[in-house]
Amino acid sequence: xxxxxxxxxxIRRLINAVITLLILLLLMFILVHAIYxxxxxxxxxxxxxxxxxxxxxxxxxxxHLDAPLYVQFxxxxxxxxxxxxxxxxxxxxxxxxxxxxxxPITLTFMIxxxxxxVLVGTVLGAVxxxxxxxxxxxxxxxxxxxxxSSPPYFIALLVLLVLVxxxxxxxxxxxxxxVNSLLHRPRVITGWPLIDAIIENNWAYVDSYLVHMxxxxxxxxxxxxxxYTRMARNVTLDVLESDYVRLAYIKGLSRRVVVYRVGxxxxxxxxxxxxxxxxxLSWTGAYVAEDVFDYHGMGYITTVAITSxxxxxxxxxxxxxxxxxxxxxxxxxxxxxxxxPRVRIT
Amino acid sequence: xxxxxVERRGRGFAASIWSWVxxxxxxxxxxxxxxxxVAFVLWSIIQGILELLASYLKDPRLGWLxxxxxxxxxxxxxxxxPPSWAHLMGTNYIGQDILSRILYSIPYSAAYPAxxxxxxxxxxxAALGISAGYLGGWWDEVLMRVTDAFLSIPAIILAIVxxxxxxxxxxxxxxxxxxxxxxxxxxxxxxxxLRVKAMDYIAAAxxxxxxxxxxxxxxxxxxxxxxxxAYAMLDFGNVILGASILNFIGVGLQPGLPILGEMASDGxxxxxxxxxxxxxxxxxxxxxxxxxxxxxxxxxxxIIGGRAAY
Amino acid sequence: xxxxxxxxxxGYKTVMGTLHVLDDVNLNVxxxxxxxxxxxxxSGKSTLGQxxxxxxxxxxxxxxxxxxxxxNLLELSEGEMEKYRGTTVFMILQNPFTSLNPVKTVGYQLMxxxxxxxxxxxxxxxxxxxxxxxxxxxxxxxxxxxEVIMLRYxxxxxxxxxxxxVLAMSLILKPKxxxxxxxxxxxxxxxxxxxxxxxxELSREMESAILFITHDISLAYVISTRIVVLYAGRIMEDxxxxxxxxxxxxxxxxxxxxxxxDLSKFVSGRVKLQSIPGNPPxxxxxxxxxxxxxxxxxxxxxCKVQEPPLTRHNNRVIRCWxxxxx
Numbered sequence: 001x002x003x004x005x006x007x008x009x010x011i012r013r014l015i016n017a018v019i020t021l022l023i024l025l026l027l028m029f030i031l032v033h034a035i036y037x038x039x040x041x042x043x044x045x046x047x048x049x050x051x052x053x054x055x056x057x058x059x060x061x062x063x064h065l066d067a068p069l070y071v072q073f074x075x076x077x078x079x080x081x082x083x084x085x086x087x088x089x090x091x092x093x094x095x096x097x098x099x100x101x102x103x104p105i106t107l108t109f110m111i112x113x114x115x116x117x118v119l120v121g122t123v124l125g126a127v128x129x130x131x132x133x134x135x136x137x138x139x140x141x142x143x144x145x146x147x148x149s150s151p152p153y154f155i156a157l158l159v160l161l162v163l164v165x166x167x168x169x170x171x172x173x174x175x176x177x178x179v180n181s182l183l184h185r186p187r188v189i190t191g192w193p194l195i196d197a198i199i200e201n202n203w204a205y206v207d208s209y210l211v212h213m214x215x216x217x218x219x220x221x222x223x224x225x226x227x228y229t230r231m232a233r234n235v236t237l238d239v240l241e242s243d244y245v246r247l248a249y250i251k252g253l254s255r256r257v258v259v260y261r262v263g264x265x266x267x268x269x270x271x272x273x274x275x276x277x278x279x280x281l282s283w284t285g286a287y288v289a290e291d292v293f294d295y296h297g298m299g300y301i302t303t304v305a306i307t308s309x310x311x312x313x314x315x316x317x318x319x320x321x322x323x324x325x326x327x328x329x330x331x332x333x334x335x336x337x338x339x340x341p342r343v344r345i346t
Numbered sequence: 347x348x349x350x351x352v353e354r355r356g357r358g359f360a361a362s363i364w365s366w367v368x369x370x371x372x373x374x375x376x377x378x379x380x381x382x383x384v385a386f387v388l389w390s391i392i393q394g395i396l397e398l399l400a401s402y403l404k405d406p407r408l409g410w411l412x413x414x415x416x417x418x419x420x421x422x423x424x425x426x427x428p429p430s431w432a433h434l435m436g437t438n439y440i441g442q443d444i445l446s447r448i449l450y451s452i453p454y455s456a457a458y459p460a461x462x463x464x465x466x467x468x469x470x471x472a473a474l475g476i477s478a479g480y481l482g483g484w485w486d487e488v489l490m491r492v493t494d495a496f497l498s499i500p501a502i503i504l505a506i507v508x509x510x511x512x513x514x515x516x517x518x519x520x521x522x523x524x525x526x527x528x529x530x531x532x533x534x535x536x537x538x539x540l541r542v543k544a545m546d547y548i549a550a551a552x553x554x555x556x557x558x559x560x561x562x563x564x565x566x567x568x569x570x571x572x573x574x575x576a577y578a579m580l581d582f583g584n585v586i587l588g589a590s591i592l593n594f595i596g597v598g599l600q601p602g603l604p605i606l607g608e609m610a611s612d613g614x615x616x617x618x619x620x621x622x623x624x625x626x627x628x629x630x631x632x633x634x635x636x637x638x639x640x641x642x643x644x645x646x647x648x649i650i651g652g653r654a655a656y
Numbered sequence: 657x658x659x660x661x662x663x664x665x666x667g668y669k670t671v672m673g674t675l676h677v678l679d680d681v682n683l684n685v686x687x688x689x690x691x692x693x694x695x696x697x698x699s700g701k702s703t704l705g706q707x708x709x710x711x712x713x714x715x716x717x718x719x720x721x722x723x724x725x726x727x728n729l730l731e732l733s734e735g736e737m738e739k740y741r742g743t744t745v746f747m748i749l750q751n752p753f754t755s756l757n758p759v760k761t762v763g764y765q766l767m768x769x770x771x772x773x774x775x776x777x778x779x780x781x782x783x784x785x786x787x788x789x790x791x792x793x794x795x796x797x798x799x800x801x802x803e804v805i806m807l808r809y810x811x812x813x814x815x816x817x818x819x820x821x822v823l824a825m826s827l828i829l830k831p832k833x834x835x836x837x838x839x840x841x842x843x844x845x846x847x848x849x850x851x852x853x854x855x856x857e858l859s860r861e862m863e864s865a866i867l868f869i870t871h872d873i874s875l876a877y878v879i880s881t882r883i884v885v886l887y888a889g890r891i892m893e894d895x896x897x898x899x900x901x902x903x904x905x906x907x908x909x910x911x912x913x914x915x916x917x918d919l920s921k922f923v924s925g926r927v928k929l930q931s932i933p934g935n936p937p938x939x940x941x942x943x944x945x946x947x948x949x950x951x952x953x954x955x956x957x958x959c960k961v962q963e964p965p966l967t968r969h970n971n972r973v974i975r976c977w978x979x980x981x982x
C-alpha cells in the first residue's frame with residue numbers, strides 16, 4: 001500500500017539532501033581555495049592575528065595545506081562528517097565546541113518565531129486572498145509591505161522603542177541579553193539552556209529566559225512576515241482561480257468551505273516550500289536581532305568574529321546555517337509528500 | 347490579447363514606456379513606488395555626476411553642492427543635537443549634519459550596489475540559466491544542483507562569509523553579493539526558457555537555421571526577460587536592504603565615507619533611544635527606498651503575471 | 657419555462673479597459689431540452705455558462721435577467737446563490753485534469769456532492785447512504801469497479817474517467833439546469849464517443865434542462881434537441897436541431913455547417929460559402945453594426961452600420977438583416 005511507497009519516497013529525499021550537502025561543501029571549499037590560493041594564504045585562515053612566518057609554516061605542515069586539492073577536499077569532508085571544524089585561533093578551542101554552545105541559543109528563539117510567522121502569515125494571506133481588494137486585503141497588504149521594506153534593525157529598534165521605552169512600565173521587558181546574567185546557569189544536559197533549566201526545575205532561569213526571548217522573537221517574526229504573507233496571498237489567489245475551486249463552488253459548497261477546505265488546503269503545498277524559505281530568511285533577522293539586543297547567539301559570535309578578524313569562525317558558522325537549511329528542506333520535502341498525494345502515490 | 351501587446355512594443359520605445367507608466371499608475375501604490383524610485387534614481391544620478399565632477403575638477407565642494415551642509419565637517423560643539431530647524435535630522439557624535447550625510451551617501455550606499463549587483467546577476471543568470479534550460483542534459487542537472495546548494499544558505503549570510511573572505515571592503519561586498527545573487531536569476535531564466543522552448547516560434551527558428559548567438563539574444567533572452575524584470579525591480583530593494591544589513595553588522599564599509607547602515611549601527615551603539623535620530627533617520631531612508639522598489643516591483647509582477655485585471 | 661434569460665450583458669474589467677463580451681442574450685430553455693450552444697473559440701460561450709452558474713471571475717460585470725423558477729439569479733446575494741448551485745445549476749468543466757480537487761479521493765468528492773443533495777432535499781445526512789449514492793452513480797457511468805475508483809485520487813484517473821466522475825456528480829446532484837462546457841474537447845476521439853453516448857443516455861433519464869456548449873456543430877447535432885449559434889458574444893440563430901441543420905438561415909450558421917463534411921451534404925449547392933474566411937473579432941475591437949459583417953458574403957450597407965435585432969421567423973430566432981428586422 002502507500003506505506004512502502006512512502007518509505008521509498010523518504011529515502012529518495014534523504015539521498016537528495018545528502019547530495020545537496022556534499023555540493024554545498026564542495027562550493028564552500030572551492031570558494032575558500034579560489035580566494036586563498038597558496039598554502040601560506042590558507043594558513044592565515046587558521047592562524048590568529050599577526051602570525052609569524054614560522055607559525056604559518058607550522059600550520060601548513062599540520063593541516064596538510066600543501067597536499068593536492070582533491071586530497072584536501074577528502075580530508076575536509078571527513079573532518080566535517082566527524083564534527084571537526086578546525087581549531088579557533090582566537091578562542092583557542094575547537095570550532096564545533098564553540099558553535100554548539102551558541103547554536104541552541106539562537107534556535108530557541110528562532111524556531112518559535114518561524115512557526116509564528118508561518119501560522120499567522122498563512123491565515124492572513126488566505127484572508128487577504130479571499131477578500132481581494134476589500135478593506136481586509138488592503139490592510140494586510142499595507143502591513144506586510146511595510147514590514148517587508150523595513151531593514152530588520154529598524155524593526156528591532158521600533159520594537160525596542162515601543163515595548164521597552166514607551167510601554168516599559170506595563171510590559172517589564174528587558175532591553176538586552178538572553179537571560180539575567182546574575183542567575184545560576186543550569187547544568188549542561190541537552191545543551192539547550194532553556195530545556196536544561198526546565199529539567200532542573202530552575203524556574204527563575206526559565207522565566208528570565210522566556211522574558212528575554214520576547215523581543216527577538218517579535219523582531220524575527222515581523223521581519224520574515226512580509227515576504228511570507230505576500231507569497232501566501234499570491235499562492236492562495238492563484239489556487240482560488242483554478243478549475244477545481246470553481247467546480248467546488250458550482251457543487252454548492254459554501255464559500256468558507258471552498259476557500260479554506262479546498263483552496264487553502266491546496267495552497268499549503270507550495271506554501272511548504274515558502275516555509276523553508278522563511279526559515280532561511282529568518283537567520284538574517286536573527287543575526288540582526290542578536291546584534292541590537294545583545295543576545296549572545298550565532299549572530300553575536302559572527303559579529304564578534306568579524307571584528308576580531310576570525311574568518312574561520314564565520315565560515316564554520318555559515319556552514320552550520322547551510323546545513324540547518326538543508327535539514328529544513330528535507331523536512332519540507334517529507335511534508336510535501338504527506339500533503340500532496342501526487343507526489344507520494346504514482 | 348498577445349498580439350496587441352506585441353504591437354505596442356513596435357510603436358516606439360518612448361510610447362511603450364509611457365503606456366507602462368500609465369498601467370503602473372492605475373494602482374495608487376504602484377504610482378507611489380514609481381515616484382519614489384524615480385526620485386531615488388534621479389538623485390543618485392545627479393549626486394553621482396557632481397561627485398564625478400568634483401574629483402575631475404579636484405574641487406570636493408561640488409560633492410555637497412546640493413546638500414544643506416558639508417557632510418564631513420566636524421563641529422564638536424554642536425554634537426548630539428536632536429532634530430531642529432538648523433539640522434533637520436540632528437547631528438552625530440562629532441557634530442556632522444545627519445541629513446547631509448544621508449543624502450550624500452544614498453548613491454553609493456544604495457544605488458550602486460543595487461544596480462551593479464542585480465544587473466550582473468541577471469547577465470550571469472541569463473547566460474547560465476538559459477543555456478541550462480535550452481541545452482538540458484547534464485549541464486542542466488549540474489546547474490540545478492549548484493543553485494540548490496547556493497540557495498541553501500540565506501543570501502545575506504553567505505554574503506557575509508564571502509565578504510569576510512574577500513576582506514570586508516566595499517568592493518568585496520559588491521563581489522560577494524554578485525556571487526550570492528546570480529543563482530536565483532539562473533533559476534528564473536531556466537524556468538522561463540523551459541516554458542518558451544516549447545513554443546513553436548523557437549522550433550521555427552531552429553528549423554530556419556538561426557545561429558545560436560542570434561537565437562540566444564533575439565529569441566530566448568528577449569522573451570524570457572519580462573517576468574525577470576518585474577522580479578528584478580523587487581530585487582533592487584532586496585539588495586539595498588541586504589547591503590544595509592551587512593553594513594550594519596560592520597561589513598563592506600569604506601573608512602571615511604558615511605554609509606547608511608553603518609550610521610544606524612553607530613546610532614545604536616552610541617545610545618538608543620537617547621540619540622534616536624542618529625539611528626532612526628538612516629533606517630527610515632532605507633525603508634523608503636526599499637518601499638519604492640517593493641511597491642513598484644509588486645505592481646509590475648501583478649501586471650505581468652496577469653493578476654492585475656483591475 | 658425553467659430557464660429564461662433576458663437581455664444578458666457580461667463584460668470584463670481589464671487593464672485595457674472594459675471588454676464587452678456577451679450582449680443582448682435572450683434565451684429560453686425548458687426542462688428536458690438539450691440546447692447545443694455552438695460557437696468558435698472566443699465567442700463567449702464559456703462566459704454564458706459561467707454567468708448562469710454565477711461563477712464568473714471577480715472582474716466580471718453582468719446585467720440583465722437570468723430567471724430560474726421566477727427568481728433572477730443575478731440579483732441574488734452570495735449566500736442565496738449558494739443554495740442554487742449544485743442542485744439547481746451545475747456545470748461540467750472543459751479540462752478534466754484540473755476539475756477535481758487533487759488532494760482528496762474521488763469517493764470523498766462524490767460523497768461531498770451526495771451530502772449537498774441530501775441536505776437540500778431536507779434529509780438527514782447519512783454516510784452510508786452517501787456512499788451508496790456515489791457507488792450507484794459510478795455504476796450508472798459504467799465503471800466496472802466502483803469501490804476501487806472511490807479510493808483513487810484524481811491524478812490516477814484518465815481524462816475520460818474524470819469526466820465520467822463529474823457526470824456521476826451531476827447524477828447525484830440532479831440539477832435542474834446542467835451546463836456542460838465542452839466536456840469532451842480535451843478527450844481522445846474514441847473516449848469522446850463513449851462519454852457522449854453516456855451523456856445522451858443520462859440526459860434522457862434526468863429531467864434537467866441541458867446546455868451543451870461546444871465549438872463542434874456536428875457534435876451539437878448528435879446531442880441536442882435545439883441549437884443556438886453564438887458569435888462575438890451575440891446569439892445569431894436559435895432553432896430546433898433538425899431544421900437548423902437542414903435549413904440554416906444565418907450566413908454564419910451556413911458557413912459552419914458547410915465546413916463540416918458530415919453535415920455539408922445538407923446544404924451543398926444552396927449556400928455561397930464553403931468555409932468562412934477571416935477570423936472572429938477580438939472583444940477589444942468589435943466591428944460596428946452586425947458583428948459578422950466583415951466575413952459575410954451577403955453583406956449589405958446596413959449591416960456595417962446597424963446591428964440587427966433578434967427577430968422571430970416561425971420557430972426560428974434569427975439576428976440578420978437578410979430576414980428583415982425591427
